[in-house]
Amino acid sequence: SQTIHQWPATLVQPVGSPLSLECTVEGTSNPNLYWYRQAAGRGLQLLFYSVGIGQISSEVPQNLSASRPQDRQFILSSKKLLLSDSGFYLCAWSVRQSYGYTFGSGTRLTVV
Amino acid sequence: GENVEQHPSTLSVQEGDSAVIKCTYSDSASNYFPWYKQELGKRPQLIIDIRSNVGEKKDQRIAVTLNKTAKHFSLHITETQPEDSAVYFCAFKQSGTYKYIFGTGTRLKVLA
Numbered sequence: 409s410q411t412i413h414q415w416p417a418t419l420v421q422p423v424g425s426p427l428s429l430e431c432t433v434e435g436t437s438n439p440n441l442y443w444y445r446q447a448a449g450r451g452l453q454l455l456f457y458s459v460g461i462g463q464i465s466s467e468v469p470q471n472l473s474a475s476r477p478q479d480r481q482f483i484l485s486s487k488k489l490l491l492s493d494s495g496f497y498l499c500a501w502s503v504r505q506s507y508g509y510t511f512g513s514g515t516r517l518t519v520v
Numbered sequence: 521g522e523n524v525e526q527h528p529s530t531l532s533v534q535e536g537d538s539a540v541i542k543c544t545y546s547d548s549a550s551n552y553f554p555w556y557k558q559e560l561g562k563r564p565q566l567i568i569d570i571r572s573n574v575g576e577k578k579d580q581r582i583a584v585t586l587n588k589t590a591k592h593f594s595l596h597i598t599e600t601q602p603e604d605s606a607v608y609f610c611a612f613k614q615s616g617t618y619k620y621i622f623g624t625g626t627r628l629k630v631l632a
Contacts, residue, residue: 440618451624452564452609459618467619498563507552507571507613509620511563 410435414499414512421519427472427486429515431499434480439501441482442509443474446496458482459504494519522547522614526623534631539597541608541626546591549615553586553593556609558625564609568595600630 414431421427433439443455454467456474464474471490475483482499499512524545533539545553551572556564570577570584570593577584583596593612597604610623 442619452622454619454621457619502618504618508554508566508569511565514563516561 410501410510412499412501412510412512414515416515417513418516419518421489421517423491423519424488427484427489427493427517429484429497429499429517431482431484431512432480433501436501436503437479438504439480440504441476442500442502443482443484444498444500444511446498448495452498456484489519491519493517522612522621524610524612524621524623526610526626528626529624530627530629532629532631533600535601536599539595539600539604539628539630541595541610541628542592543594543610543623544590544592545612545621547612547615547621548588548591550612551615552613553584554611554620555584555595556611556622558607558609560606567608597628600628602630602632604628605630 411434440459442457444452445455446452456464456466458464458476461476472486497515500509502509524543526543554569555567557567558564568579568582568584570586572588575586581598586593607625607627609625611620613620
C-alpha cells in the first residue's frame, strides 16, 4: 500500500535561518507531489507542485523553493526564514490520471 | 485564477441535527469534487468525493450533491455526532491540471 512520510513533525526556527522539510512517498511511482501551507485557522494554500523529477511549478511568490531530486522525494526549502513563514506545512501526493490527494501528517513550523 | 467559495465559515448544530456546507466553484470544466475533514492539529482526510457524471453520492451519514449548471456542490451530514466536530474543506480539480483548489474551510461544532 502507498504511504507518505513527512518530517519533522514540529520545528522552531529563528528568523533568518534556513529550512529544509522532506516528504517521501512509498508504494507508488511517478506520483504528483504537492506542498501546501496552512496558516493558523486558515485554509490550504498551494505552494508548489511537481509532476516529475526536476519539474517544479510555483504557485505563489515567496522566499520558499522546492526540489524533487528523486521520483518519490519532495523537499521544501528556504535560505532565510521570515516570521510570516510560520504555519502548518502539508505534503500531498496523487496518482497520475487519477483523483484525490493523500496528505502527509504535516510539519508545524514556528519562526521566532 | 480559479477559486471556490465556501459557506458558512463556522457552523454550530445540536447533536442529532443535520449540517450543510455549500461551495461554489469557478471552473466550469472541472469534473472532480472532494471533501476533506481536518481534526485539530491533524492532516486533512478525504471523506467523500463526487465526479461530474453524477448528481449525488451518499456514504452512511454523509452525502454530497453537485449542480454543474449552477457550479454548486454541497456536503450534507445527518444525525450529527460530537466526533463530527472538525474543519471541513471542499475542493475541485482544476481542469487541464493536476491541481486541486481548496475552499477556506468550515468549522463545524456539534453541541452535545
